Every structure is written in structure tokens, then in C-alpha cells.
Amino acid sequence: xxxxxxxxxxLVVGIVAALGFYAWRLDDDAQLEAPTTDFPAITHDSxxxxxxxxxxxxxxxxxxxxxxxxxxxxxxxxxxxxGSLYTAQDPPRRLVVRLGATIEQVDNQIATCNxxxxxxxxxxxxxxxxxxxxxxxxxxxxxxxxYVTGESREYDVRLGENGCYQLEIVQPRLxxxxxxxxxxxxxxxxxxxxxxxxxxxxxxxxxxxxxISTDVSDADFG
Numbered sequence: 001x002x003x004x005x006x007x008x009x010x011l012v013v014g015i016v017a018a019l020g021f022y023a024w025r026l027d028d029d030a031q032l033e034a035p036t037t038d039f040p041a042i043t044h045d046s047x048x049x050x051x052x053x054x055x056x057x058x059x060x061x062x063x064x065x066x067x068x069x070x071x072x073x074x075x076x077x078x079x080x081x082x083g084s085l086y087t088a089q090d091p092p093r094r095l096v097v098r099l100g101a102t103i104e105q106v107d108n109q110i111a112t113c114n115x116x117x118x119x120x121x122x123x124x125x126x127x128x129x130x131x132x133x134x135x136x137x138x139x140x141x142x143x144x145x146x147y148v149t150g151e152s153r154e155y156d157v158r159l160g161e162n163g164c165y166q167l168e169i170v171q172p173r174l175x176x177x178x179x180x181x182x183x184x185x186x187x188x189x190x191x192x193x194x195x196x197x198x199x200x201x202x203x204x205x206x207x208x209x210x211x212i213s214t215d216v217s218d219a220d221f222g
Contacts, residue, residue: 039168039181042157042168042181044156049148051159052159052165055191056141057141058191059193060137062191063089063090063216064088064213065216066192066211067210068211069208069210070208071208072206073203073206075202075203084097085207088221089192089216092107092134093221094106106136147177148167152171153170154171154172154176155168155182156170162185164185165183168180169181180199183197187212189212190212192212193209
């Protein structure tokens with residue numbers, strides 16, 4: 001599954017010098033996408049939303065290491081902001097590094113988080129509360145469930161022909177985590193997120209996972 005989407009409870013901005021690969025150049029397999037401003041309208045499918053929740057939870061509890069790219073294309077700007085994305089997860093441990101900065105690090109009950117205002121695929125940042133990894137996932141899943149189910153949901157959901165989940169905002173709020181429209185693709189074998197696309201107010205973010213391994217060791221956590 002693609003290592004990339006950073007939805008969780010712990011986030012911190014800090015440079016991780018030990019991970020030398022951040023002086024990274026984009027791999028030939030990581031093709032930058034052309035900017036897109038129009039997306040197909042979505043009719044809500046409650047069954048697809050239910051399976052989306054299962055796949056999201058599987059992603060948050062799977063064991064994997066993934067590497068890929070993160071790009072942001074601003075409307076009207078030719079050159080995107082782009083760089084590397086790294087995720088190592090072996091519950092209760094998780095490490096996410098984007099553009100050379102640690103944005104999430106969870107080691108059992110110790111979590112570090114960056115600003116909750118960071119535009120990520122995470123609805124909340126929880127740190128220093130003494131919760132176990134499983135409890136953190138439960139909190140996260142409750143938030144995601146509220147986003148995509150029930151009459152007061154924030155997003156309509158459907159399963160696209162490409163096997164990815166597509167979401168369209170129906171009730172904009174002050175801080176909508178997945179922008180106006182988004183797409184999430186999960187790796188069938190590992191359960192990891194392999195691609196995420198979020199159309200924000202004036203930019204489009206894409207997380208594209210290039211490699212995924214389920215062989216995880218202590219060295220993968222820096």
C-alpha cells in the first residue's frame with residue numbers, strides 16, 4: 001500500500017538528518033500530474049462509505065514501509081512544490097516524514113505532533129495524552145466515520161471505476177480535512193494507502209507511493 005497519507009493523531013515539524021534519502025530526486029516512476037480544477041460530481045453510496053472505513057482502519061493498523069512523493073500544485077503556478085514522502089508503520093510505532101520534516105512520530109504511547117493547522121489527510125492531532133496506539137486509532141476512526149456517514153456527513157463517497165474511493169464535500173466546515181474533492185487508493189496486498197489526491201481551495205495535493213514493503217525492522221524508524 002502506498003505510504004503516504006498522513007492522517008493521524010500525532011504530528012511534529014522537525015528535520016530528520018538521519019534519513020539521508022531526503023536529498024532525494026523524484027524517481028522516473030513518480031510522474032507529476034497536470035493541474036486539474038474540475039472533478040466529477042458524486043452520488044453518495046453508503047455501502048462504499050462503509051467499505052472505505054474498513055480500508056482506512058486496515059491502513060492505520062497494517063505493518064509496512066512505503067516511499068513516494070508529495071506534490072502540491074497551486075492554481076496558476078506552473079512549477080509544483082514537490083518532494084519525498086516516507087512512512088514506516090508497525091503498531092504501536094509509526095513514523096511519517098514529508099519533504100525532510102517529521103510530521104508524525106508515534107512510539108507506543110509517546111506521540112509528537114506539528115500544528116493542527118497543517119493541511120494533511122489527518123482530521124486531528126493528539127499528543128501527550130497517554131493513549132495507546134489502538135486508542136488513537138479508535139479516536140481517528142470515529143472522526144472519519146463522522147465525515148462520511150450519516151445525514152450530517154461532510155463528504156459523499158463512491159467507489160470509482162479505478163477501484164479508488166472518491167469523495168465530494170457536501171457540508172463545508174471551517175476546516176474540511178479533504179478539501180472540496182478527494183480520492184484515496186489503498187494497496188490490496190499490504191493495506192497501505194498507495195495514492196491520495198486532495199483538491200483544496202486553490203491547490204491540488206497528490207501523495208503517490210512508489211514502493212511498499214511489509215518487511216519492517218527497527219532501522220526503518222530512524
